[in-house]
Amino acid sequence: MKKSLEKLLTKPLPVNPFKPEKALITDVEDLAPDHKKFSFVFLDEKVNEEWNHIPGQFVMLTVPKGGEIPISICSSPTRRGTVELTVRKVGRKTEVLHKMQPGDLVAIRGPYGNGFPVEIMEGHNVLIIAGGLGIAPLRSLIWYILDKRHLYKDVYILYGTRNYESVLYKDELRRLKERKDIKCLYILDKFENEEDRKWADREGLLTALIPEVSLDPKETYVAVCGPPVAYKFIGKELIKNGYPESQVFVSLERKMECGIGKCGHCQIGYKFACVDGPIFPLWDTKNLPEMI
Numbered sequence: 001m002k003k004s005l006e007k008l009l010t011k012p013l014p015v016n017p018f019k020p021e022k023a024l025i026t027d028v029e030d031l032a033p034d035h036k037k038f039s040f041v042f043l044d045e046k047v048n049e050e051w052n053h054i055p056g057q058f059v060m061l062t063v064p065k066g067g068e069i070p071i072s073i074c075s076s077p078t079r080r081g082t083v084e085l086t087v088r089k090v091g092r093k094t095e096v097l098h099k100m101q102p103g104d105l106v107a108i109r110g111p112y113g114n115g116f117p118v119e120i121m122e123g124h125n126v127l128i129i130a131g132g133l134g135i136a137p138l139r140s141l142i143w144y145i146l147d148k149r150h151l152y153k154d155v156y157i158l159y160g161t162r163n164y165e166s167v168l169y170k171d172e173l174r175r176l177k178e179r180k181d182i183k184c185l186y187i188l189d190k191f192e193n194e195e196d197r198k199w200a201d202r203e204g205l206l207t208a209l210i211p212e213v214s215l216d217p218k219e220t221y222v223a224v225c226g227p228p229v230a231y232k233f234i235g236k237e238l239i240k241n242g243y244p245e246s247q248v249f250v251s252l253e254r255k256m257e258c259g260i261g262k263c264g265h266c267q268i269g270y271k272f273a274c275v276d277g278p279i280f281p282l283w284d285t286k287n288l289p290e291m292i
């Protein structure tokens, strides 16, 4: 246990956690309506080389003439040289970002937050449960685990979203399904056309896939990210199926300003989502007031 804790505490240190670093947009990919994936490289070569993060961590992204927003890193630290962020257009700042093109400049500070306990998960099965945009931080975890496949036992990915049109990383997820070293199950809320039917294994809610997972729950770590409203139901279904709540980790979003535990905007009870999270054990979500 002591060794595991030591491992958890050996987080990569950001180059300078307080300094926004200029970064160039190198690629913009339309993933789904109102969802784009942006790729960035830092102008400072040293920052580019030293940048490291843990899957599940986030950055504070400065959108010129917009402001700062917290965004999860969707690329894996095992694939260095580029930082990728997937952003849904929901308001003023994300609208400005969605108009930006390759060659435009932004600023990024971080990485912040705790991330998933990837080292503690080593030697165990991993069950990844993603709902909607929740696949973004989990994409970082998926590629991290696949690039270090020998360190983990069986891996399952469950992904649920509204319809085929709203599926993010379509090609990647299709290719993941063809791999023999992981098992992927995809579900859509409701089949409305042939494309939906072709894409998904099932119709319904993510919780319906949990009993189909054939893993020994006691030997499994679970990573969940999706709409907070789903956490209660996913949590209940996981517990019903024997997964220990100490081995289930969920990613939570709160409004953030500083990202470094100073402003109090993200406070939940005695915890700050930006430094104690955004990844929390399921136990916290059940026992801290207003967690979900």
Ligand SMILES: Cc1cc2nc3c(=O)[nH]c(=O)nc-3n(C[C@H](O)[C@H](O)[C@H](O)COP(=O)(O)OP(=O)(O)OC[C@H]3O[C@@H](n4cnc5c(N)ncnc54)[C@H](O)[C@@H]3O)c2cc1C
Pocket (backbone or CB within 6 Å): 058, 068, 069, 070, 071, 072, 073, 086, 087, 088, 089, 090, 091, 092, 093, 094, 095, 133, 136, 137, 252, 253, 254, 255, 256, 278
């Ligand atoms: C740790 C963390 C990671 C995130 N990762 C991503 C990501 O990978 N991709 C992505 O698209 N978005 C992510 N978000 C949310 C993103 O930060 C907000 O959507 C963004 O700040 C909205 O800015 P805006 O000016 O466009 O919209 P605003 O005008 O600020 O907000 C538009 C609407 O969204 C709501 N909102 C804004 N921020 C949040 C929040 N944090 N939680 C709940 N509701 C909110 C507002 O109340 C409002 O109704 C993340 C947030 C956090 C805290």
Ligand code: FES
Pocket (backbone or CB within 6 Å): 255, 256, 257, 258, 259, 260, 261, 262, 263, 264, 265, 266, 267, 272, 273, 274, 275
């Ligand atoms: S965002 Fe300021 S304390 Fe968390």
